[in-house]
Amino acid sequence: MLSAVTLAARPEFTVSTVACRADHTRWSAPEAHDGHRLVLVRRGRFRRRADGADADLDPTMGYLGAPGEEERFAHPAGGDVCTSVGFAPSLWDGRTGRGSVYVDARLDLAHRRVLAAAEGGDIDYALTEELLGLVALTSPPPAERPRPDHRALATAARAAIIDGVPEGARLCSLAAALRVSPYRLSRVFSQQVGVSLTRYRNRVRVARAMDRLEEGDTGLAALAAELGFADQAHLTRTVREHLGHTPLALRRLLTPPPTRPRTSPRSQPRAARGHDHGQ
Incomplete structure (x- = not known):
């Protein structure tokens, strides 16, 4: 049984938690998706077959899916929980990466930061930039000098x-x-x-x-x-x-402190004229 919960969605991307409770060694029926996808495993293990190549996936190995790519899945080790990120072409920025992706410690941290940003509520900037960092780690573009x-x-x-x-x-x-x-x-x-x-x-x-x-x-x-x-x-x-x-x-x-009322200076008593004792 497969269930998906959308954590964030914009025209350029979707971030979802996908949980599978299946337990079978046979390959599933073929399926295909329209856009680029990055799938990172949080818990569990499963297998993927795409373009005639098989891959064993776990928290240290995710995958990039390309538009129209035919996929099959098997779950010989039981259920799993993954993060699935779908990208529009504008966010994918012409990258050509596909297939299995090794999840090193930096990518693991970037994955966790994406999930934290999705919970934080700032979808349009904080989460978007975390996703861009995630894309850069999985499929970096050629180095570019400042212009x-x-x-x-x-x-x-x-x-x-x-x-x-x-x-x-x-x-x-x-x-x-x-x-x-x-x-x-x-x-x-x-x-x-x-x-x-x-x-x-x-x-x-x-x-x-x-x-x-x-x-x-x-x-x-x-x-x-x-x-x-x-x-x-x-x-x-x-x-x-x-x-x-x-x-x-x-x-x-x-808040400025309350102003104290200004008091007028006390009137000074005039000095009394002394008597002229010489008179």
Whole structure:
């Protein structure tokens, strides 16, 4: 029996937990998928047959599936739990990798960070960048030297985020507006600015939150929604990560102390004229 739970979904990708409770040595009926897929095993073992090649898969060995590729599966060791990530061509960025993927410690960590980001709620930036890192580890592109247009690209991305343009709400839509792939935008931005797009965007949003708190805004849930956070808890986590304070503590820090009423200086009594004893 196969069950799947979608953890996050956008037009460019889906992240799902797939659990199989099957226990059989025979190969399943052939199946094919439309897009690129990366499947990483969390628990258990199973076998995959694709393009006439068999692979034994476990937490140290995943696989990349290509569009239209015919697959069969067998589960001689019982059930398993996997993470399945589907990519649109724009996120896959022309990579040609397919077949089995060795899961080293770095890829294992990247996998866990993807799952943590999916739980965190920031699907459009934090999770997207973690997925781009996952793709880079499984099928890295050729090395690319910095070019003059890289600075212009990073500057345009910064301007879009600061100006709050609608396309800047999602990393993938921002990349489309700038006419580059999401992977290229993420990589170039980090190289040029020194921080990730997610970190930079959150820094801008934290500054806006401080502006609103200075102005006396008290509705944190509404503020979180307006600034594009998943919820008030997401706003609180992000503010604490960047500043070490919660929004409530920031409000106290940013509220000027009450002004004391100014008192007029006490009137000084005039000195009495002395009597002229010489008279």
